[in-house]
Amino acid sequence: DFQRSPHIALFPSAGMGHLTPFLRLAAMLSSRNCLITLITAKPTVSAAESTHISSFISTHPEIRHLEFQILPINATNPTTDDPFFIQFEAVSRSVHVLHPLLSSASPPLCAIFSDLVVASSTAPIADDLCIPNYIVSTTSAKFLCLIAYLPVLTSDSAKFNLGCTEVQIPGLSPLPITSIPPPFWNTNHLFTAHLITNARALPKAKGIIMNTFNWFEQETIDAVSNGGVLDSLPPILPIGPLKPFSFEKDQNQYLSWLDNQPAESVVYVSFGSRTAMSEDQIRELGIGLERSKHRFLWVLKSSKVDKEDSKDLKELLGNFFLERTSNQGIIVKRWVNQEEILAHPAIGGFINHCGWNSVSEAAWQGIPILAWPQHGDQRVNAGVVEKVGLGIWERGWGWGGEKLVKGVEIGERIGQLMEDEKLRSRARKVGEEAKKACGFGGSSEKALTGIIDMVTR
Numbered sequence: 001d002f003q004r005s006p007h008i009a010l011f012p013s014a015g016m017g018h019l020t021p022f023l024r025l026a027a028m029l030s031s032r033n034c035l036i037t038l039i040t041a042k043p044t045v046s047a048a049e050s051t052h053i054s055s056f057i058s059t060h061p062e063i064r065h066l067e068f069q070i071l072p073i074n075a076t077n078p079t080t081d082d083p084f085f086i087q088f089e090a091v092s093r094s095v096h097v098l099h100p101l102l103s104s105a106s107p108p109l110c111a112i113f114s115d116l117v118v119a120s121s122t123a124p125i126a127d128d129l130c131i132p133n134y135i136v137s138t139t140s141a142k143f144l145c146l147i148a149y150l151p152v153l154t155s156d157s158a159k160f161n162l163g164c165t166e167v168q169i170p171g172l173s174p175l176p177i178t179s180i181p182p183p184f185w186n187t188n189h190l191f192t193a194h195l196i197t198n199a200r201a202l203p204k205a206k207g208i209i210m211n212t213f214n215w216f217e218q219e220t221i222d223a224v225s226n227g228g229v230l231d232s233l234p235p236i237l238p239i240g241p242l243k244p245f246s247f248e249k250d251q252n253q254y255l256s257w258l259d260n261q262p263a264e265s266v267v268y269v270s271f272g273s274r275t276a277m278s279e280d281q282i283r284e285l286g287i288g289l290e291r292s293k294h295r296f297l298w299v300l301k302s303s304k305v306d307k308e309d310s311k312d313l314k315e316l317l318g319n320f321f322l323e324r325t326s327n328q329g330i331i332v333k334r335w336v337n338q339e340e341i342l343a344h345p346a347i348g349g350f351i352n353h354c355g356w357n358s359v360s361e362a363a364w365q366g367i368p369i370l371a372w373p374q375h376g377d378q379r380v381n382a383g384v385v386e387k388v389g390l391g392i393w394e395r396g397w398g399w400g401g402e403k404l405v406k407g408v409e410i411g412e413r414i415g416q417l418m419e420d421e422k423l424r425s426r427a428r429k430v431g432e433e434a435k436k437a438c439g440f441g442g443s444s445e446k447a448l449t450g451i452i453d454m455v456t457r
């Protein structure tokens with residue numbers, strides 16, 4: 001019955017960091033009696049995305065899939081060669097082809113939930129169909145505020161220039177200038193221009209659905225709710241941490257290896273799906289892991305898009321390293337099931353770039369993070385992690401690739417991550433609060449119920 005089963009279109013943009021939270025949200029809404037149409041653009045940038053979409057659709061037959069062909073990408077942008085930014089632009093430019101498909105949906109759509117990076121393209125469609133457009137943010141509430149305020153900031157060079165030490169967003173504690181992603185200093189940069197366009201569309205949205213929770217980002221969420229940041233911003237609706245859904249169990253060697261390690265003894269190392277460190281930095285990280293003497297599970301990526309690249313481990317790290325550490329840790333160069341790893345009792349710490357999905361997964365499991373942000377929203381996210389006590393962050397390591405961080409220093413920080421009992425118990429507390437937020441009567445659970453009620457009306 002249409003009244004009781006609202007039909008909602010979910011529309012993620014490019015990259016696993018965007019796809020993952022949408023798939024989770026699709027599964028959560030579907031289990032609450034919503035009819036879901038998942039819109040995806042083809043071709044995808046990475047093989048990981050297309051594999052995950054097919055596997056999700058085959059394990060969730062109740063979810064409809066609407067795949068649309070994007071217009072040819074414009075690969076000659078002078079400001080960036082990042083394939084994900086280029087795809088953001090191409091997806092946005094192609095959205096109009098969805099209009100007839102969405103207007104003829106049966107039963108009619110009750111709402112569109114779209115990615116922040118297509119907000120300006122979906123707003124007119126939702127308007128035309130007279131249905132609400134909710135924006136789904138895949139970053140922290142703090143970084144979302146920076147995006148929302150970016151049109152104001154970038155138009156005021158007196159307050160926003162490289163000579164400042166801090167950036168002031170109304171209602172929030174100041175952001176250090178070093179956390180601002182470098183592309184933001186250039187309004188012509190594809191990423192910056194794209195975010196500014198979409199930030200301008202935010203006031204048209206009915207709400208901004210966030211993968212965070214009140215307790216975790218209290219200051220920011222309160223500030224927005226009390227009209228700080230921008231008057232025109234719609235309500236932000238924290239429903240996280242978004243719950244993972246299960247694919248078939250990963251039958252891989254690394255899981256049986258983990259099964260044989262003592263509780264909380266292993267440091268898990270991953271920098272997400274779109275960061276490849278330089279080969280020199282990879283070697284230093286290897287030295288750091290070895291020196292720390294802690295057990296490790298390292299997901300290694302040496303190419304930006306998919307990691308099934310040709311360089312093998314011997315070439316990257318050398319035979320001696322692999323032999324010396326063969327009893328201390330394992331290195332994998334493939335897509336792993338990160339959720340399953342973080343949930344494993346052997347994991348005691350997480351060296352991570354602070355991609356927001358990884359942060360929310362670590363928060364859910366109560367695993368402490370050694371933050372090593374590389375680009376984009378990650379320094380702002382690392383600040384959130386540090387402030388709430390989920391992890392430690394060595395600011396001096398800079399942005400990814402800015403400097404070569406030496407193995408000795410990395411080893412020391414790993415020791416701190418794995419041996420600090422206070423950090424571990426605070427991280428556990430974060431995990432408990434995350435579960436409270438998503439449990440019956442919790443803040444995230446109530447926000448999700450509220451959204452479903454709103455679109456069902």
Ligand code: BUP
Pocket residue numbers: 015016017018020270271272273274275299334335336337338339354355356357358359361376
């Ligand atoms: Br790599 C990798 N397995 O092997 P983030 C990642 N993931 O499950 P990113 C795996 O991909 P953006 C792997 O659990 C997380 O849900 C991981 O998203 C999963 O970082 C997701 O953490 C990665 O947000 O994206 O990939 O850098 O730049 O958009 O933050």
